[in-house]
Amino acid sequence: MEHEQEYLTFKLNGEEYGVDILSVQEIRVWSSVTELPNKPNYLKGVINLRGVIIPIIDLRLRFGKEPLPYNEQTVTIILRDHNSDKNMVVGIVVDAVSEVYKFALQSIRQAPEFGSQIDSCFLKGLATVEGKLIILLDNNALLNQDELYSFEQQVLEVACE
Amino acid sequence: MTIDLSQFVPTFLEESFEGLALMEASLLDLENGDSETINSIFRAAHSIKGGAGTFGFSDVSEFTHLVETLLDEMRDGRRDIKPIDIELLLESVDCIRLMIEAIKDDVSFEKTKIEQIARLLTETLAVGVTTAKSGTVDPKDNNDNLVVDEPINLQESSDEKVKWLIKFIPEHHLIQTGNDPLLLFNALADLGEVGVVGFSTDLPSLSDIDAEEVYLSWELSLVTTASQAEIIEVFEWVEDECLLTLTRVASAEAAIKNVAAQPYVETQASIVSAEPAETARTAVVTNEADIKLEQTSVASAIENVSVVSAKTSEPSSPTKAKADAGSIRVGVDKVDSLINLVGELVITQSMLSELGNDFDLSKIEKLSSGLEQLLQNTKELQESVMRIRMLPISFAFNRFPRLVHDLSNKTGKAIELITQGEQTELDKTVMEQIGDPLTHLVRNAIDHGIEPAEVRLANNKPEKGTVALNAYHQGGSIVIEINDDGGGINRQAVFNKAVEKGIVDVNSTLTDSQVFDLIFEPGFSTAEKVSDISGRGVGMDVVKKNIQALGGRIQVESKQGIGTTVKINLPLTLAILDGQLVKVGSETYIIPLITIVESLQVRTDFINRVSGDMVLYRLREDNVPVIPIYKLFNIEAVITEVENALLVVVEADGQKIGLLVDDLLAQQQVVIKSLNDNYQQVEGISGATILGDGSVAMILDVPGMITMALRSAQQYQPHNHQAQPQFEGVQP
Numbered sequence: 001m002e003h004e005q006e007y008l009t010f011k012l013n014g015e016e017y018g019v020d021i022l023s024v025q026e027i028r029v030w031s032s033v034t035e036l037p038n039k040p041n042y043l044k045g046v047i048n049l050r051g052v053i054i055p056i057i058d059l060r061l062r063f064g065k066e067p068l069p070y071n072e073q074t075v076t077i078i079l080r081d082h083n084s085d086k087n088m089v090v091g092i093v094v095d096a097v098s099e100v101y102k103f104a105l106q107s108i109r110q111a112p113e114f115g116s117q118i119d120s121c122f123l124k125g126l127a128t129v130e131g132k133l134i135i136l137l138d139n140n141a142l143l144n145q146d147e148l149y150s151f152e153q154q155v156l157e158v159a160c161e
Numbered sequence: 162m163t164i165d166l167s168q169f170v171p172t173f174l175e176e177s178f179e180g181l182a183l184m185e186a187s188l189l190d191l192e193n194g195d196s197e198t199i200n201s202i203f204r205a206a207h208s209i210k211g212g213a214g215t216f217g218f219s220d221v222s223e224f225t226h227l228v229e230t231l232l233d234e235m236r237d238g239r240r241d242i243k244p245i246d247i248e249l250l251l252e253s254v255d256c257i258r259l260m261i262e263a264i265k266d267d268v269s270f271e272k273t274k275i276e277q278i279a280r281l282l283t284e285t286l287a288v289g290v291t292t293a294k295s296g297t298v299d300p301k302d303n304n305d306n307l308v309v310d311e312p313i314n315l316q317e318s319s320d321e322k323v324k325w326l327i328k329f330i331p332e333h334h335l336i337q338t339g340n341d342p343l344l345l346f347n348a349l350a351d352l353g354e355v356g357v358v359g360f361s362t363d364l365p366s367l368s369d370i371d372a373e374e375v376y377l378s379w380e381l382s383l384v385t386t387a388s389q390a391e392i393i394e395v396f397e398w399v400e401d402e403c404l405l406t407l408t409r410v411a412s413a414e415a416a417i418k419n420v421a422a423q424p425y426v427e428t429q430a431s432i433v434s435a436e437p438a439e440t441a442r443t444a445v446v447t448n449e450a451d452i453k454l455e456q457t458s459v460a461s462a463i464e465n466v467s468v469v470s471a472k473t474s475e476p477s478s479p480t481k482a483k484a485d486a487g488s489i490r491v492g493v494d495k496v497d498s499l500i501n502l503v504g505e506l507v508i509t510q511s512m513l514s515e516l517g518n519d520f521d522l523s524k525i526e527k528l529s530s531g532l533e534q535l536l537q538n539t540k541e542l543q544e545s546v547m548r549i550r551m552l553p554i555s556f557a558f559n560r561f562p563r564l565v566h567d568l569s570n571k572t573g574k575a576i577e578l579i580t581q582g583e584q585t586e587l588d589k590t591v592m593e594q595i596g597d598p599l600t601h602l603v604r605n606a607i608d609h610g611i612e613p614a615e616v617r618l619a620n621n622k623p624e625k626g627t628v629a630l631n632a633y634h635q636g637g638s639i640v641i642e643i644n645d646d647g648g649g650i651n652r653q654a655v656f657n658k659a660v661e662k663g664i665v666d667v668n669s670t671l672t673d674s675q676v677f678d679l680i681f682e683p684g685f686s687t688a689e690k691v692s693d694i695s696g697r698g699v700g701m702d703v704v705k706k707n708i709q710a711l712g713g714r715i716q717v718e719s720k721q722g723i724g725t726t727v728k729i730n731l732p733l734t735l736a737i738l739d740g741q742l743v744k745v746g747s748e749t750y751i752i753p754l755i756t757i758v759e760s761l762q763v764r765t766d767f768i769n770r771v772s773g774d775m776v777l778y779r780l781r782e783d784n785v786p787v788i789p790i791y792k793l794f795n796i797e798a799v800i801t802e803v804e805n806a807l808l809v810v811v812e813a814d815g816q817k818i819g820l821l822v823d824d825l826l827a828q829q830q831v832v833i834k835s836l837n838d839n840y841q842q843v844e845g846i847s848g849a850t851i852l853g854d855g856s857v858a859m860i861l862d863v864p865g866m867i868t869m870a871l872r873s874a875q876q877y878q879p880h881n882h883q884a885q886p887q888f889e890g891v892q893p
Contacts (some may be wrong), residue, residue, distance in 0.1 A: 034857035035748055036836075046840065048851045055840040070591050087280030111660050 003105045007127075009134055010077065010094040016069070017094075018101065023139040025089065026081040028030045028098055030070045036109045049078065056091040056127065068095060077088070081143035088143050103127045108136060166216060166341075170264075173212045175488070177261045180205035181557055185254050188247055189562050191857075199242070202250075203232045209257065217347065224275060228253045229284040234286075251563070252278050289840040323351070323409060325392060330378040330404040337373055340399045348395045353385025382410075389657040398620065403626045422434045428709050473572050489589060491549050500547045548586070549739070554632045554641070555583035557596050561603055565628060568607045575614065577623040578609060582632040589638055591711055591731055595641070598704040601645045602727050603628060606703075610647030610725050620722065622646065629793060638713075641729040650719040652676050677717035712738075712755055738833055740850075740860065741808060742826035745790045746798040749858040750822075751831055751850060756863040758810040758817060760825055765804050776803055785810055788870045789821040793845065799823045820866070833860065845869050 007018035033045030033056050042061035046053050056076060060067055068074075073096040081088045110127040124138040187202045206229045213221035228250065234240040256275045261269035329348075331342060349355050358380045365376065383392065389407060396405055513531045516524060565578040587595070611626035612618075618624055629644040652673065658663045659679045675747050683702040708715045713731040732738075732755075740751035741760070759780075769777040769784065778788040787808065791798030800806045800823050808819040831850035837841060847862035 008877065032856075034849075034859065035796055035841075036859070039846055040842070046836070046849065046857050048855055048857045049853065052836075053834050053836060053839065053849050053851075053857055 004102050005105060005108075006100055006102050007134070007136060008077070008100055009098040010075075010098045011137055012026070012059055012063070014093050015070075016030060016098055016132055017059075018134045018136045019077070019079065019142070020139045021100060023081065023143065024080050026076040028091070029072070029078045030074040031087055047076075049089070049093065051090075052089065054078065054089050054091050056093060058093045060093075060095075068105075070120065077140060079143055081139075090143060092142070101127075101129050103136075162827050166344075168311075170216055170725075171488070173216055174261055174265050177209050177212065177240070178258070180209050181254055181258050181261070184562055185251065185560065188250050188254065191247055192244070196236075200803070201234050203236050205231065206232055209261075210869065212347075215344070218260070218264055218447075219259060219351075221264070221715040224253070224279055225257060226258065227256070227279060227286065230799070231282060238408060246285065247598055249278070249860055250279055255281060268637075282426055313626075318450040322386055325383045325385065325389075326408045327392070328404070328406040328408075329381060329396075331375050331399065332402045333371075333374040333376065335375045335399060335402050336397075338402060340402070342375065342377075342379065344397055345444065346379075346397065349381065349383055349392070352387040352391060352395070353383055401439060409787075425664075469762040489552070493544065493546055497744060499542070499549075501536065502542045502545055506542060509534050509538050531630055550589050551586035551892070552589055552592055553583060554585045554587050554639075555580075557587075557592050557599060558583055558630055558632075559689060560600070560628060561595070564600060564603060565607065568604065568758045571605060573613070574607065574611050576611060577627050579627060579629040580631075581629065585632040585639060585732070586632060587632075594707065594711055595729075595731065597698055598707045598729075599630075599641070599643070601701075601704050603630070606643055606645035606725065606727075607646065610645035610649075612648045616648075616831065635730075639731050641731065642726055642728045643729075644724065646724040649721040649723055649725050650677060650680070650717070651721060652719075655679055674716060674718070686873065737830050738860065739828065739833045740848075741809070741828050742852075742858070743807075743822040745794075745822050746796050748796060749826065749852065750790065752809060752811060752820070753847075753860065753862045753863065756811045756813055758812050760807060760809045763808050764806055768803055778808060780817070780819075783817060785817045785819045787821055788866065791821075792870055793866060793873065799806065811863045813817050813867055817868055818863075818865050818870060820861075833858070 006021040006113045008021045008024050009018040010015050011017075018114050028049075031047060033047050035045040036043065036055075040044075044058050046055050048054075058067065070093070074093060075097050076091045076093050077097070078089060078091045108126055108127050121142050124135050124136045127134050127136055183201050187198050187205075188363070191198055191202070198727065201851075206225055210222050210225035211220070213225060222280055231240070231250065235242050235246070240246075246549040253675045256388075257280050259270050260275065325684075329342070329345075335342065346355060346357060360378045360380070361376070363368075363376050363378065370376070379443070385392070389409075392407060393400075396403070399405075417791075457805065459573055469522045497893075509531065513535065516528055516531060520528070561578055561580065565576055568574075569576045591840070606628050607626075611628070612622075614624045617626065627646045629642070632641040633640055655676055656665070656671070656679075659676075659682070660667045660680075664679060664682055679703070681701050683700070705715055708729055708731070711731055713729055716728050717725065718728065719725040738751075740753040741754055741757055743750050743752060764779070768787075770778060771777060777784040778787050781784075787803060789801070789803075790796075791801065800821075801820060806821045806823060806826055809825070810817055810819050831847045831852075834850055836846065836849055843859075845862055845866045846864070848860045849857050850860060852858050
């Protein structure tokens with residue numbers, strides 16, 4: 001049993017991604033956010049989740065994909081970091097949620113180095129199920145403030161120069 | 162299983178601080194106090210000593226032991242209470258506080274001062290005993306390491322070292338009664354050299370083990386000069402729960418040999434020196450988690466001893482995390498009122514949900530009255546919860562009797578301190594930050610305010626000066642007044658100094674309060690004002706800054722020859738803020754009410770356009786730069802022309818700016834929430850709050866916005882005045 005991990009998968013730009021289900025706190029439909037001033041474009045804003053203020057990140061924009069207008073399929077996955085003391089919470093906006101799959105740890109393969117628009121630091125590995133390839137994201141990296149907010153900053157700096 | 166004593170250390174520290182505060186207050190009161198005063202001081206010292214002994218803070222317990230002995234002599238009337246002794250005891254209280262603070266912060270403390278005071282104490286004790294000729298306490302034994310709660314019967318003990326063999330078979334439930342064999346051994350180790358052998362013969366099989374029971378028994382050898390009674394006293398608390406036999410064996414040499422011959426036995430001293438603190442600590446941790454009870458036997462028991470001693474000897478180890486999360490003691494009445502309110506809330510809720518079960522329009526009145534009740538309940542509940550954070554201001558005032566006492570001695574001025582309104586309640590955070598500014602102001606009042614006795618007498622004033630502290634509520638804020646009946650501020654001298662410094666023009670006419678405000682200017686030395694004792698600690702400008710940081714105001718009133726009053730206005734709490742809601746585009750922002758100078762409709766003829774996009778608005782004699790929030794924050798706004806918008810003039814750090822908003826909404830109290838918890842600090846935003854409709858609104862950080870505005874104003878300099886890049890304003 002220990003050698004298996006459950007993943008919640010979601011659709012993003014035609015691909016299927018997975019996050020460790022243990023770090024998923026809840027799934028919400030998209031609701032309007034309060035914008036923050038001078039924020040990077042992928043940070044949609046913050047919402048009030050039962051008294052806690054949570055930043056919402058559009059994963060498409062974060063991964064450098066084209067934005068998609070939000071529809072009734074669009075959901076926000078609330079991720080919570082249980083490991084660190086800070087208990088950081090963040091919401092990611094994805095196109096749609098898909099399934100929950102169980103993967104044996106040895107069936108998760110190392111992602112090849114590919115010059116994708118995704119910074120490889122978010123990638124944990126790849127897994128196949130029912131003939132589909134699922135990109136597994138590293139929830140530690142996703143919930144790490146430095147990594148989560150760093151990438152776009154660099155892009156902005158380049159754009160400004 | 163061992164009980165992790167470290168979890169009680171914060172409580173011990175907290176209680177010690179309370180005890181020290183009590184000792185200090187009572188000591189100052191001792192000259193005119195009764196026997197109960199000295200008793201309460203003694204009790205406080207006694208508890209600190211006992212606690213320190215239990216937790217292995219031997220420095221503290223040894224030192225406190227000296228204090229306690231002195232107090233004991235005073236209590237029994239064997240020694241007269243002299244002012245010089247009181248001074249010494251006050252100094253001792255400082256030393257104990259120093260040591261306990263060092264324990265709390267896990268740093269090492271300055272030993273020299275403590276040793277010096279300890280020597281003074283010992284000397285005083287020696288002198289006292291010989292003059293009183295009581296002879297019951299031998300002064301040279303005062304430095305003894307003994308940490309025993311009862312006065313030690315020293316007559317019984319001889320200098321010869323004797324070996325005792327102690328058989329200790331505890332009943333299984335010993336630990337459940339809060340006793341720990343380890344502590345007993347620890348206490349024995351204070352008496353002399355201890356050797357321990359553990360027997361695990363009664364150990365049941367693993368499946369039958371109850372982790373909360375003791376299955377081990379021990380045989381201890383103790384080489385000591387202590388008497389039988391003292392050894393038995395160590396076991397005082399467990400006497401009924403164990404089988405204890407105490408046999409006297411032989412002289413020390415034989416005993417030591419005997420100890421060395423025992424297998425598994427090591428003397429405590431060797432382990433203490435051999436085990437580095439870190440490994441010992443890890444050993445304890447693993448040991449606690451370990452189910453193999455055999456390993457919980459003597460070896461690890463002694464390791465535990467070494468942990469305790471390692472802690473005291475090397476308190477500077479920086480790796481240990483601070484355990485102090487801060488705690489509040491809440492009165493039972495406050496908790497009771499909370500419970501009552503929650504009870505009412507539940508009743509209202511059930512009433513409302515019943516109403517909702519089959520609702521029709523005829524019940525609308527009932528519904529609205531129910532909602533009204535809910536509103537009332539919620540408000541009361543909010544107030545009660547806020548009150549939990551409130552502490553009486555006596556916590557901040559308590560330090561002043563001592564301060565005044567010391568300063569009065571130092572300056573040679575007789576001063577009486579009057580405190581009023583000590584029960585006025587203030588938020589804990591505000592309380593912690595108001596202490597230093599208040600201290601400075603009181604010190605100022607004594608240094609500069611109160612005149613020397615001869616001047617006072619010449620001016621027909623009572624010889625004794627008075628400093629009064631008064632706290633009271635006024636509206637939504639708390640007012641603290643520091644009042645002295647001294648010479649007052651020399652208006653002309655302050656004015657001249659300000660002219661000399663170039664702060665004001667020589668021809669300007671200023672009101673009294675404007676002149677007195679000048680003393681809060683940075684670099685405005687108070688030395689001009691009166692004495693040579695100034696120049697200590699923070700200056701008045703820092704006082705003002707601190708108070709402003711708390712969202713407060715400070716003002717000075719003074720009449721020459723009659724006295725000075727400094728008035729501090731503070732918000733009741735930092736968790737709630739009075740805010741003005743404003744609308745910009747689709748967003749709602751909150752401007753702290755305290756920063757708002759005025760809000761006004763823009764009059765076209767007052768607008769001045771300077772270079773680039775910079776707009777100045779003439780507000781009476783001032784020209785206020787106009788900052789459109791939408792531009793600063795890079796968001797969409799409905800109204801972008803200055804002419805149609807509303808202007809909110811805000812002030813921070815003496816700088817005024819006009820914020821351009823689309824609309825003014827309500828004023829309301831908001832609860833401040835941090836953005837840092839899940840995101841990071843955002844420039845120009847001090848926090849967020851949740852509005853009535855559940856949406857999030859940002860609270861503007863006015864000083865931050867001014868900084869941002871100044872920076873972007875520089876960007877608009879002519880040479881830089883091309884099209885701004887797309888990400889304008891994003892970059893810091």
